[in-house]
Amino acid sequence: MKSLSPVLVDTRSAQPGPASLADAQRPxxxxxxxxxxxxxxxxxxxxxxxxxxxxxxxxxxxxxxxxWLLFAALWEGSLGSGFALSETLVKLSPVLLCALATALPxxxxxxxxxxxxxxxAGSIAGTALVLAAGGDLGAATAPSMLLAGGLGGAAYAAFAxxxxxxxxxNETISTLLLNYLPPLLVEYLVxxxxxxxxxxxxxxxxxxxxxxxxxxxxxxxxxxxxxxxVALVVLALVLTTRTRHGVALALLRESPLLAERAGLSFRAxxxxxxxxxxxxxxxAGMVEVSVIEGRLQPGIGAGAGYSGFLVAFLxxxxxxxxxxxxxxxxxxxxxGDNLQLGADLPSxxxxxxxxxxxxAALLAGRQRTAAAGVELG
Amino acid sequence: MxxxxxxxxxRFGAVQASDGVDLVLxxxxxxxxxGENGAGKSTLMKMLYGLVAPDAGRISIDGAPxxxxxxxxARAHGIGMLLQQFSLIDxxxxxxxxxxxxxxxxxxxxxxxxVRAEAEQKLAQLAPEIDPRRxxxxxxxxxKQLVELSKVLSAGARLVILDEPTSLLARPEAERLxxxxxxxxxxxxxxxLITHKLDDVSACAHRxxxxxxxxxxxxxxxxxxxxxxxxxxxxxxxxxxxERRPSSGASERLRLSTVSADWADQRLERVSFALxxxxxxxxxxxxxxxQELLGRVLAGAHPLREGRLTLDGRPLAGAxxxxxxxxxxxxxxxxxxxSLSLLVNLQALRVRRLPWWLSLSGSRAAALRLLERFDVxxxxxxxxxGTLSGGNAQKLVLARELAGQPDLIVVCFPSMGLDxxxxxxxxAELVVHAERGAxxxxxxxxxxxxxxxxxxxxxxxxxxLSGPIRARGAxxxxxxxxxxxxxx
Numbered sequence: 001m002k003s004l005s006p007v008l009v010d011t012r013s014a015q016p017g018p019a020s021l022a023d024a025q026r027p028x029x030x031x032x033x034x035x036x037x038x039x040x041x042x043x044x045x046x047x048x049x050x051x052x053x054x055x056x057x058x059x060x061x062x063x064x065x066x067x068w069l070l071f072a073a074l075w076e077g078s079l080g081s082g083f084a085l086s087e088t089l090v091k092l093s094p095v096l097l098c099a100l101a102t103a104l105p106x107x108x109x110x111x112x113x114x115x116x117x118x119x120x121a122g123s124i125a126g127t128a129l130v131l132a133a134g135g136d137l138g139a140a141t142a143p144s145m146l147l148a149g150g151l152g153g154a155a156y157a158a159f160a161x162x163x164x165x166x167x168x169x170n171e172t173i174s175t176l177l178l179n180y181l182p183p184l185l186v187e188y189l190v191x192x193x194x195x196x197x198x199x200x201x202x203x204x205x206x207x208x209x210x211x212x213x214x215x216x217x218x219x220x221x222x223x224x225x226x227x228x229x230v231a232l233v234v235l236a237l238v239l240t241t242r243t244r245h246g247v248a249l250a251l252l253r254e255s256p257l258l259a260e261r262a263g264l265s266f267r268a269x270x271x272x273x274x275x276x277x278x279x280x281x282x283x284a285g286m287v288e289v290s291v292i293e294g295r296l297q298p299g300i301g302a303g304a305g306y307s308g309f310l311v312a313f314l315x316x317x318x319x320x321x322x323x324x325x326x327x328x329x330x331x332x333x334x335x336g337d338n339l340q341l342g343a344d345l346p347s348x349x350x351x352x353x354x355x356x357x358x359x360a361a362l363l364a365g366r367q368r369t370a371a372a373g374v375e376l377g
Numbered sequence: 378m379x380x381x382x383x384x385x386x387x388r389f390g391a392v393q394a395s396d397g398v399d400l401v402l403x404x405x406x407x408x409x410x411x412g413e414n415g416a417g418k419s420t421l422m423k424m425l426y427g428l429v430a431p432d433a434g435r436i437s438i439d440g441a442p443x444x445x446x447x448x449x450x451a452r453a454h455g456i457g458m459l460l461q462q463f464s465l466i467d468x469x470x471x472x473x474x475x476x477x478x479x480x481x482x483x484x485x486x487x488x489x490x491x492v493r494a495e496a497e498q499k500l501a502q503l504a505p506e507i508d509p510r511r512x513x514x515x516x517x518x519x520x521k522q523l524v525e526l527s528k529v530l531s532a533g534a535r536l537v538i539l540d541e542p543t544s545l546l547a548r549p550e551a552e553r554l555x556x557x558x559x560x561x562x563x564x565x566x567x568x569x570l571i572t573h574k575l576d577d578v579s580a581c582a583h584r585x586x587x588x589x590x591x592x593x594x595x596x597x598x599x600x601x602x603x604x605x606x607x608x609x610x611x612x613x614x615x616x617x618x619x620e621r622r623p624s625s626g627a628s629e630r631l632r633l634s635t636v637s638a639d640w641a642d643q644r645l646e647r648v649s650f651a652l653x654x655x656x657x658x659x660x661x662x663x664x665x666x667x668q669e670l671l672g673r674v675l676a677g678a679h680p681l682r683e684g685r686l687t688l689d690g691r692p693l694a695g696a697x698x699x700x701x702x703x704x705x706x707x708x709x710x711x712x713x714x715x716s717l718s719l720l721v722n723l724q725a726l727r728v729r730r731l732p733w734w735l736s737l738s739g740s741r742a743a744a745l746r747l748l749e750r751f752d753v754x755x756x757x758x759x760x761x762x763g764t765l766s767g768g769n770a771q772k773l774v775l776a777r778e779l780a781g782q783p784d785l786i787v788v789c790f791p792s793m794g795l796d797x798x799x800x801x802x803x804x805a806e807l808v809v810h811a812e813r814g815a816x817x818x819x820x821x822x823x824x825x826x827x828x829x830x831x832x833x834x835x836x837x838x839x840x841x842l843s844g845p846i847r848a849r850g851a852x853x854x855x856x857x858x859x860x861x862x863x864x865x
Binding site for chain 1 (some may be wrong): 673676678696697703710711712713714715716717721725726727728731732733734735
C-alpha cells in the first residue's frame with residue numbers, strides 16, 4: 001500500500017469519505033471494506049472539535065483569565081450577532097480563496113504553501129492596473145482589476161511551478177521562500193514610487209476610484225469577493241469530480257506511469273494547477289485591497305494565505321469541505337478581533353487558536369490501527 | 378505454544394471474508410494456509426495479528442483467551458507477521474533496522490551495544506550471508522525478506538506468519554526460504570505460510586489448511602496431494618489453455634537493435650532480438666536484473682540511451698502508443714488509480730477522449746462483462762480500485778490491457794498475486810492474442826511457467842540478454858547458468 005503521501009491529499013481517500021471521485025459518482029456503494037477500521041469524517045470532525053475545545057480551555061486558563069468569559073467573547077465575536085456574522089463572512093472570502101490556492105495544487109499531490117506570496121503578488125498586479133488606468137475603464141474597472149490580480153497571482157505561482165518542472169525544485173520550499181518577496185515589494189512600492197503624496201507619510205497608495213471598489217451588501221462589509229470565492233470553489237469541485245479532468249488529476253496523482261500512458265503531461269498539469277491556485281490567491285489579494293482598504297498598503301489579508309493553508313490541510317484534499325472549514329477558521333479570526341478589542345488580549349491569540357485547531361485535527365486524524373489491515377484476501 | 382482460533386468471523390461490506398473459522402496452530406510446525414485470491418487467508422491472519430478486529434469468535438494462546446487491539450499487543454504475546462509490503466527503512470543499515478524492531482531499545486545505541494549484538498547474532502543464525510552493515514536499499518527482495526524475518530524473530534515472535542512470501546522470489550531464493558522455515562519449525566517456532574502456490578505447500582509445509590470463501594474446506598497432512606488441494610481451493614476444475622498451432626516462417630513484427638537504457642539502479646546493455654508474428658517470448662532471470670526496465674522500454678515508457686526499437690517497422694510513439702498493451706509490475710502503483718472506480722480505471726487510458734462531462738453509463742455493460750471474463754472480484758464497477766486485493770487488482774489491469782486488439786503485449790511479473798485459476802486464464806488470454814498474430818513478451822519469475830507456455834526463452838542478467846532460444850527442449854541447466862551470469 002505504498003503511495004506518494006502528500007500532506008494535503010487524504011491518501012486513504014480510496015476508503016471512506018464521500019469526495020473521492022469513485023464515491024462521488026455513485027455514493028450508494030462506496031468502498032465498504034475499510035470502514036470498520038477507520039474513523040469516518042464525521043467522527044474525526046467531532047473528535048477534533050472536542051480536542052480543540054479542551055486545548056483552548058487549557059490555553060485560556062494559562063492566560064490567567066476566566067475561560068468561560070473568553071469563550072463567550074469568541075462566540076460573540078464570530079456568530080453571536082448579525083454584525084459578528086457579517087465580519088466572519090468578510091474574513092471568509094480571502095481564507096476561502098487562499099484555501100483553494102493550496103487545495104488545487106494538492107489535487108496533483110503538490111504541497112504549495114505559497115498563497116500568502118501569491119495574494120500579495122495579485123494585489124500588486126491589480127493595483128498597478130488601477131493606478132495606470134485611473135477611472136478610464138468605467139464599469140469594467142473592477143472586473144479587470146480582479147482579472148489582473150488573478151493573473152499576477154497565477155504568474156507568481158507559475159514561477160514556482162516552472163522551477164519544479166524544469167529544475168526539480170521542491171515546490172513546498174520554493175513557494176515558502178517566495179512568500180517573503182511580494183510583501184517586501186509592496187512595502188517598497190507604497191513607501192516609494194506608489195506613495196500617495198497627500199498621505200502625510202502614511203505608507204499607502206492613493207485611494208481607489210469608486211469604479212475600483214467592489215460593492216458591499218446589507219449595510220455591512222460583506223462584499224462580492226465572497227461570491228467570487230464560493231463560485232470558484234464550486235467550479236473547482238464540479239470540474240474535479242464530474243468531468244474527465246478529475247480523472248486526469250487522480251491518474252497523475254496516484255499513478256504517474258498510467259498517466260503518462262494515457263498521454264497526460266505532468267509538467268503541463270503542474271503549471272496549470274499551480275497557476276489556477278495562484279489566480280485564486282491573487283484575486284483574494286485584490287479583493288482585500290479593493291474592499292477592505294480601498295488602496296494598497298502593507299499588511300493586507302491579515303495572514304489569509306496561511307489560514308488558507310490550514311483550511312486546505314484540514315480538508316484533506318476534499319474540495320467540498322473547504323467552505324465549512326474556511327468558515328470555522330474565518331469565525332476564529334473574526335472572534336480574535338473581538339478578543340483583542342474587548343478582552344484586551346494580543347491579536348496573536350488568533351494564531352495560537354489556529355495552531356490548536358491544527359493540532360486537534362492531527363490528533364483526531366490519528367488512526368489506531370495501521371491502514372495495512374484493510375485489504376481483502 | 379498453542380494458538381487456537383474459534384469461530385472467527387469478519388465481514389467487509391457485502392463480502393464475508395471470514396465465516397466462522399476454527400484453526401489450531403502449534404509450535405514446531407509449518408502450517409500452510411492455502412486458498413485463492415480473496416479466500417480470506419490474509420484477513421484471518423490479520424485478525425490474529427491484531428490488524429483487523431474480528432466481528433465474532435475468540436482467540437486463545439495456551440488456553441488463555443486473548444484479544445489484540447493492535448499488532449503491538451500481538452507481538453507482546455509472541456506473534457509476528459511479515460506483511461506483503463516490506464516495513465524496512467531503506468536508508469538505514471540492516472543492523473539499524475533490526476535494532477529498531479527489537480523489543481526493548483535503550484536510549485543510547487552504540488555500535489557495540491548488547492541489543493545490536495543480539496540482533497546481529499539472530500541474523501547470523503538465520504542468514505549468515507547478509508552483512509549487517511549493508512544498507513537495506515542495496516538488498517534484493519529475497520534478502521530484504523530475510524532481514525524482515527530476522528526482525529520479527531528479534532522482536533520475540535514464537536509464531537511467525539508470512540503473507541505470500543515467495544511471490545517476490547525466484548526459484549533458488551524460494552528454496553532457501555523453505556529451508557529456513559523448516560529450520561525455524563525444528564527449533565520450536567510455529568510458522569504460518571499464507572500462499573496460493575502449491576510448490577510452497579509441498580516443499581515446506583507439515584500441514585495444509587485450505588480456505589475457500591472464508592471457510593476451512595480442507596485440513597490435511599498430505600501436503601503433496603496436489604490434485605486434492607487444487608480441487609479444494611477451486612471447488613471446480615482449472616480453465617483450459619487453448620492449443621497452440623506451431624507457427625513457421627511468420628513475418629517479423631518486433632525488433633530491438635542494441636537497445637541500452639538506464640533507470641535508477643537498473644540498466645539494459647545492448648539488448649537485441651527480433652520476434653515474428655504470434656511469438657511468445659519468455660524472459661527469465663533473478664529479480665533485480667533489469668526486468669522492470671525492459672518492460673518499460675518495450676512499452677515505450679522509457680527513453681533509450683542507444684539503439685532502436687521497432688514494431689512493424691515503425692518506432693513506438695512513446696508511452697501512449699495504442700498498439701501496445703502493457704501490464705507493469707506492481708499494478709496498484711503503476712497501472713491503477715486507487716481512488717478511482719473500477720469502471721473509470723478500465724477507461725483510464727482513454728482519459729483524454731472521455732466525454733468532458735463524465736457519463737460512463739453507456740460503457741457499464743461492457744465493463745461488467747470484462748470483470749466477468751477476467752473474474753475480478755467483487756464485481757462492483759463503482760468500488761474504488763484501492764480496495765481490491767492484490768490479485769484482483771492485477772486481474773483488473775489484465776482486463777483493461779487485454780480487452781483490445783494490441784499488436785504487442787508486454788507483461789511484467791503478471792502472475793504475482795494470481796491464484797492457479799487466474800494464472801491459467803492469463804495464459805489462455807495470451808495464447809489467444811498470440812494466435813491472432815500479436816507478439817507477446819512475458820517477463821516472468823517462474824521459469825517452469827515460462828518454459829511451459831512460451832515459444833522462445835531468454836534470460837536477463839545485469840541488463841544483458843542471453844538468448845532467445847527455442848523454449849521447447851531448452852536446457853534448464855544452461856538457463857540456470859545464464860541466470861547467474863556464468864556464461865552469456
